[in-house]
Amino acid sequence: MGYKVVVAGATGNVGREMLNILAEREFPVDEIAALASRKSLGTECSFGDRTLKTQDLDTFDFTGWDMALFAIGSDATKKYAPKAAAAGCVVIDNSSLYRYDPDVPLIVPEVNPDAIEGYAKKNIIANPNCSTAQMVVVLKPLHDRAKIRRVVVSTYQSVSGSGKEAMDELWLQTKGMYVPGQEVAPKVYPKQIAFNVIPHIDVFMEDGTTKEEWKMVAETKKIVDKAIKVTATCVRVPVFVGHSESINIEFEDFLDEDEARDILREAPGCMVIDKREDGGYITPVECVGDYATYISRIRQDGTIENGLNMWVVSDNLRKGAALNAVQIAELLGRRCLKKG
Structure with missing residues (x-):
């Protein structure tokens, strides 16, 4: 016996x-509904070998449905x-x-699965x-092995994290660099993203960090x-899909790089x-479409007593969003x- 599942924001990248x-994971679905805003009403979406037509999120009745995966942004989610x-x-x-709501569990199933028991406080x-x-x-x-004291992370985040318009902007700006008269001015980002990197994701906060950096800490x-x-510097790079991170970890106890690899x-x-x-x-191009989080360049950091450096890459539309949501489901x- 399966579940009645809703996907809200079904026409977007993450949906x-x-x-x-x-x-792909053969989630036990008895019935599924693809929801979108009224402007996308009737748009077709693929679900395995089936084609779904989107329904209107604004008028949809959630009564009798078991779970809903939301990919519609904070403003619509609030409603x-x-x-x-x-x-x-x-x-x-x-x-x-x-x-950041204390009554809502924040879940990565490989990390804190027991926290899911708190879902009933708000059903979210x-x-x-x-x-x-x-x-x-x-x-x-x-x-779990050596107890982490401090993390310093620099991210190299793909444009798909900003949505389809950002991917289009990178594509058009890249083409425009080679075709006179077809240059494309920045709209999604504050500066050109093609052949460039932008050390600015989300809004700036009073202490000089960006909201993206604050999110990683919290x-x-x-x-x-x-x-x-945790201290973070988050950077947008001209990559379509796949986030990369350079991570420096300081532990309470010594952890040898070979043992870290084995763990x-x-x-x-x-x-x-x-x-x-x-x-x-591994580079971002190679991780696209995969479920795994890839780790490379594991090495001791000789500048601190108990330190390791590593390079971490993952498909941000999968583990960073959609896959994690399905794993939660x-x-x-x-x-x-x-059931059953």
């Missing part, structure tokens, strides 16, 4: 990936998530709206930020351990590709909404 991954939750449909939300579960999700999958097994503390100190090879959701030779590492089904 389409949610539908793809639900089908529709409470409506779905009140109707008895558990919301798995990809926006940032509920991530939060999905973390894309850059946080891939990092904590790596941090947790290492933290979410790591909520998901892994509130005692971990990560056995850790759920992780894949170690770490050869000290040309091409012996699977966990919810196994632990809380058992």
Whole structure:
């Protein structure tokens, strides 16, 4: 016996990936509804070998549906998530709206699955930020062994994290560099993204950090351990899909790089590709379409007593968003909404 599942925001990058991954992983679906805004009403979406027509999110009745995967942004989520939750449909939300609410669990299933028991307080579960999700999958097994004191992370985030318009902007700007008269001015980003990097994701805060950087700090503390100190610099790069992170970790106890490799090879959701030779590492292009979070360039940091450096890459539309949401749905089904 399966579940009645809703995907809200089904026409967007993440919504389409949610539908793809639900089908790929053979999630037990008895009935599925693809929802979108009125302007996208009737748009066709693929779900395995089926074609779904989108229904109107504004008029949809969530009564009788088991769970809803939301990929509609914070403003729309604020309006529709409470409506779905009140109707008895558990919301798995990809926006940032509920991530820092103490009554809403923030879940990465490989890291803190037990926290899902708290979903019943509001009938809502939060999905973390894309850059946080891939990092904590790596941090947790290492933290269990040696206890992490501090993390310094620099991110190299693809434009798909900003949506389809950002991907179009990169494509058009790149073409415009070679065709006189077809130059494209920045609209999505404050500066040109083609052949450039932009050290600015989300809004600036009073202390000079950006909201994206703050999210990585706050979410790591909520998901892994509130005692971990995190400092981040988040950068947008001219890559279509796949986020990369350079991570420096300081531990309470010494952890040898070889032991770290062994731990990560056995850790759920992780894949170690770490050869000290040309091409012996993973880049964003190679991770697209995969479920795993890839770890390369693992090495001791000799500038501190107990330090490691590593390179982490993942498909941000998958583990950073859609895959994690589906994994939450699977966990919810196994632990809380058992049927049959």
